[in-house]
Amino acid sequence: MTKARALAEVRKYFEEGHFRGDLARRVAYRSVSGADANDADLLPYYAEVLEPDLTAMGFSCRTIDNPVPGVSPFLFAERVENPDFVTMLTYGHGDVVPGMDEQWDAGLSPWQLVDRNDAWYGRGVADNKGQHLVNLTALREVIKARNGKLGFNVKALFELGEERSSPGLRQVCRQHADILSADVFIASDGPRVSKEQPTMFLGSRGSAIFELTCSLRSGALHSGNWGGIMKNPAVVLSGAISSLVDGKGRIQVAGLLPPPIPFPVRDALSKLKIDSESLGRKIDEDWGDPTLSAAERLLGWNSLEVLTLKAGNPEKPANAIPPAASAFLQLRFVVGTAWESIEEVVRQHLDQAGYTDVQVRLLRGSPATRLDPASPWVEWANEAFRSVSVREPAVVPNLGGTVPNDAFSDILGLPTIWIPHSYPGCKQHAPNEHLPLAIAAQGLAIMTSVFWELGEPAARLARTRQQASA
């Protein structure tokens, strides 16, 4: 059997409609996670879908209890051929966001796969059922093409709580670091940089959400009787916010910025086409640091957003100085940002700027991650892409949004490569979620090539070189 044969078989599987059938069956599971999620809706996705598939491929499966009470367990599957072989850890999530059934276009439904405009519509086709189905299908075809011998070991971790921020994932990786140990992490989630552009991303930006409040008195004051001699919390808060990020989206505090963009990252970003055309929406050229390109502003730098602003009653403005004002802000940040000390950094800045009346409180955060684009594994993956794709893959140092990559890169210490089978317009988390057939077909070819090459000597060389550079 040859790689060409494996690629032909996977194409045949797709063209004969089997992949579509597999996807339709998965979409029908209403595996919605959330605060009031029920294991009865979620666990069948393991028991009836993943476990039978994985077992048939020679995996041994077991569940790992979630250390966070009330959240579904993890599914761990392992297929070891030889302890000396390269070991890949992969990941996927079987939970989805709510269906929003009423809001889909006529004739579409979140729980029934529908073909329209050369795409498949249904909840989870992009996030994440379709993506891990592509990977498991490719893996199965490579196993077959190699007569049952992959030439590498596979470990797979699945969860049912990703859409509620992966509770317990980090603890499980810490507690079970031994059984999850591997040489490389390869998984799929999130979007490509554009519909046509095969992509790999190597980490994700982090996120820190903090609240600013200015609460000066218990009741409102008449603006005619008191305006001019009493502080207005809304004005104070606006001033404080604009001292952090100005009206052009430029962060004003050095402690909220990353170190200069490293050369390999800058180089990788310079090769990406990130503009109004590739994103399908006109981007604001006069927003953010004018010395940075759009790719650098989106993926190589930090951005500070105001998520909410609250003061007075906008539905019914009164002639009054509101007693309090508050805002939620979010810092999206790249590797190297001292986000854990964000509360102190903002506090110190506000004190120095004279905003001692404004309180700051960090609510939650997740770290940024990024594999060095110069890693031997990236070079190896590039080769695997090149041999099946007409286009050079886009290498994105980190996703602009967030995947729980720190569990794998920081806690397990793995080189992480994400290969997305979706695109920015896929409507994940919204009505009309869809997966273009072309992306699914191309994803199957790419992953078949990746899994084929993982059993070849070049992968062992990448492992040796990565270990030497670590």
Ligand SMILES: [Zn+2]
């Ligand atoms: Zn999601």
